[in-house]
Amino acid sequence: MRTARLVALSLLAAAIFAAAPAPVTASGHSGEVLEATLDNGLRVLVLEDRRSPIVSVQVWYKVGSRNERPGATGLAHFLEHMMFKGTPTRGKGEFARLVEQNGGQDNAFTAQDVTSYFVNIAADKVDLVLRLEADRMRNLLLDPKEIDSERQVVMEERRTRTEDDPDGLLSEELSAIAFKAHPYRWPIIGWMEEINRINPPELRAFYDTYYVPNNAILAVVGDVKAPDVLARIREVFGGIPRGPTPPAVTAVEPPQIGERRVIVRKAGAQLPIVSIAYHVPNHASPDAPALELLSTILSEGRASRLYRKLVYEKRMALGAGGDYSYASVDPNLFWFYATPLPGHTVEALERALLDEIEVLKSEPVPDEELARAKNQIEASFVWRQDSVHSRASGLVRFEMLGSWRLLDRFVPMIRAVTAADIQRVARAYFPSDKKNVGVLLPAEPPAPAGK
């Protein structure tokens, strides 16, 4: 509860897929998930899991920073904060108070594509949570006075995550140059100036547009009787009217022309950071499984390639990795990043990262490395069934891609990737003349300016 109301920043959002739980086999789940779409369009997934007397209730709205416009960035995340500030029947703070009074834990996060709310609680309290979620799906107060107060909280959050955090700052700056047309170019939390400016009517309009049952997925996983829960969901949510279909995001990022580069000098930073990002396709592409496997080959564990080469063998980096956002709704970036050890320059480290990218193009990944990465992905799928929370979020993440049933197909798709596929996607998507490079350098504090 320490940092309630999370915002997933771009690198975290890029790893959205990495948090997805799922069973390995089709038989593991297919018969168990009770699915329904209510008349008002609300998508419902219920899964019984009787291991502990608890339940995870999650409502995911298909809205994130992707649905914002320039000039009003940060709306989705700001609204997430306001979702805890009351309805006509339950005043501000009531949501948290009721959840805690019933032994539950709640939180939320905003990402580029989604805003997610969850409550984990004793299974016999599921009804309370359903009523609370239904209430704030449609009846939010959005009191201007509360908006102004919460505005300050969001600005504090931005100071923590971006202004005073070199990693956050660099990934924000690099996204801003890697995209020029698509909303992925601005940060999830929004620009400070716009957080400061956003007004109540804008929040109200955003809420009315996107917080409708036909734009939401509700998942319940835990020690419950699925048919009973579904019946109750119909009662509690069924009366909420369907809204107009939210407007589609029409922005398409044009092909990149030429390399882009940003150098950020940050006072207070202790070590530099180098990031390289390439535009890549998302899950809709047949190349997506190869890209997903590639990110595992590059970064998962100490035997992974970037750790082994840059950290272990060359002793140039304190850390290094790569990230792919398989589940991104629109095509996104594949990130490489590294921090040099003292005594090594960012230029040398950037070259070393680029050398590794060239090796991916010129040499097939050895069998052992390929098999290891596949085994890692498969094992992580099994591990993510460990909690009802991760099972619920996994179902929704795949439902976002089209159907929760896709999770049964994911591991077989990964298993089918060949070394030639890896080499092919590295050549196709990591062209040396279309990279986005971000460098963060520690800067001396500026000379004191006149008052």
Place this chain on the structure above:
Amino acid sequence: MRLLTRVVAALLLSAVPAGAAPIAQREVLGNGMTLLVAERSAIPIVSVSVYLRAGSVFDPPGAPGVASLTADLLTRGTARRPGPELDRAIEFVGGSLEADAGKDGVTVSLAVLKKDLALGLDLLAEVLREPAFPEDELKRRVAEVQAALKRSEENPETVAGRALGQALYPGHPYAHPTQGTIESVGKITREQVLRFHREHYRPDAAVVAVVGDVTRDEIRRELGARLGGWAAPAGARAAVPSAIAVLPPAITRTLTRELTQATVYMGRPAIRQDHPDYFPLVLANYVLGGGSASRLYTRVREERGLAYSIYSSLSPARYGASFVVGLQTRNEGVDEAMRLAKEEMSRMGREQVTAAELDLARAYLIGSFPLRMDTSGKVARLMIAVEEYGLGLDYPDRYKERIGRVTAADVQRVAARYLDPATFSVITVRGKTN
């Protein structure tokens, strides 16, 4: 198996009230190692955590960082194979094997699919019993730790936390950073690491917590085959002075960095579960700053918009405990946020909490206990804490009972005793203001 026959019978099963299940099956094996098992068969995964009393509190005098470096190097090569081969072996089956040092202890954790348990246990036993501590790996790791320490100066919470440790435990080993300092780590020798491992990695100071798709008989047999011959050295286990009864002078320290936001930690030593005031203080902490309904959260965040992060926490450890109020606010907001926080701390001791607050806190703390056991990792950590702090395997029930018994008068009494802001050291890490 033969070496592990002197099994001390599972405890407490008979002492548990009817209807309550103990959180683990416990036994002490022949070599003194404590085995805790929680069978969870639904998913084919097994988590094995070996906890050793070998944390930074045992660092040799003048050599902060030895414990942490020793833990880091466990997986960097054994008598049988070099580090990279270990990495490849465990990662090939999608498993992980990590060692991590804290203040009190080191946890070596293995996570594997059930089908790979034998391999995982082989590797686990190797890193525990036969680490090679290659000189080259030590040099490499020292450079990494030094760079990580340098980088951690960017993080105001880390900086504030270190300064608070020094303020709360002067003269006690809790005062120094777990990883050591850039200077101290640079001086650590292989000989120091070898000696540390010899003295502190011993079965009679080890707790093995197993959670997952495995039976107690099976895991006892498998562990016995690999760790049964691991014998305790002749010497006694190291002793550490208690930091419980000591209240150091409250200091105020401000560290200036290039930051747009200030991080404030207010802290003082507190008490552990074995103290009669502990459970009332748990309640007091919850009412003050435990959740989104707490006084600090309401007053500083919800009403005034002064902070994103504002909380209080009570953290018991083996040789001491701390009570901390933490907040982050814009540089200009520090005085006001601190004034509000101190006012709320004082008010806890001045007047009784309301019946509604007490009910909410009790209901939350009792009702949310199952959420403290909703992943294998959390179950393992709880089992280890229960063992290390002597809480008893019926802890979930005792917790419920003890929390349920706390009155508003108890909360006021302990708040007056432990939450007086004048007894708190205050560390502020902040930027310059104009």
